[in-house]
């Protein structure tokens with residue numbers, strides 16, 4: 695796993711945006727996997743800026759979101775569809791027909807989940823999956839104990855996640871207890887994963903993800919099995935990493951290599 699430690703959440707957003715933007719420029723018809731939550735908000739803001747100021751073109755991009763609460767209408771202010779519309783889609787030139795968010799009102803969740811997986815495959819698979827992380831180490835809504843081979847399905851949220859997400863609702867009782875979520879197995883099939891984390895409250899989850907054992911108790915740790923994961927995190931989220939200095943050295947060596955400062959041969 696490549697770990698990039700930045701000095702601030704703003705810098706995390708800028709660095710993350712360079713990964714997304716360079717993919718969109720290189721492959722205009724790429725497939726993006728998108729996430730909700732407060733963490734990727736800065737990334738979306740930066741991508742909107744690149745669209746407005748530098749003409750970053752999303753017209754051929756297809757997107758698939760990780761998850762959605764069960765029971766919320768797409769127009770509900772706390773639904774993930776609404777989040778994506780208001781924080782990203784309506785500010786860029788993505789074709790609304792190419793944006794996919796699981797439907798929390800599906801009557802047959804199993805059939806809907808299978809169709810979601812099929813659509814991802816038909817689109818050619820996800821090129822880059824943006825991920826946040828829950829304080830219990832979950833990715834999407836794959837709570838502790840989720841199978842590391844899981845596919846899109848219904849999942850019951852832990853009380854920790856319900857508490858964490860209650861800040862977006864008027865009352866904790868309004869937080870849905872069920873969600874439709876891509877599985878860990880679905881996420882691991884993405885060609886690249888871009889994991890973002892900011893703040894001290896994520897430091898333990900990040901330590902367990904990057905340096906802990908691979909375990910279904912911390913579903914983000916399954917990313918250790920993926921060949922191309924870039925974790926962009928701020929200093930606070932990196933606070934508990936044992937090999938933090940080494941990750942910096944790796945980035946410095948990488949930059950020196952790119953700048954042609956490392957000479958080969960005589």
Ligand code: GLP
Nearest residue numbers: 729731732733826827828834835
């Ligand atoms: C929810 C989402 C996750 C997200 C997590 C963290 O549980 N399902 O995809 O990573 O929240 O959110 P935040 O970035 O607000 O801390």
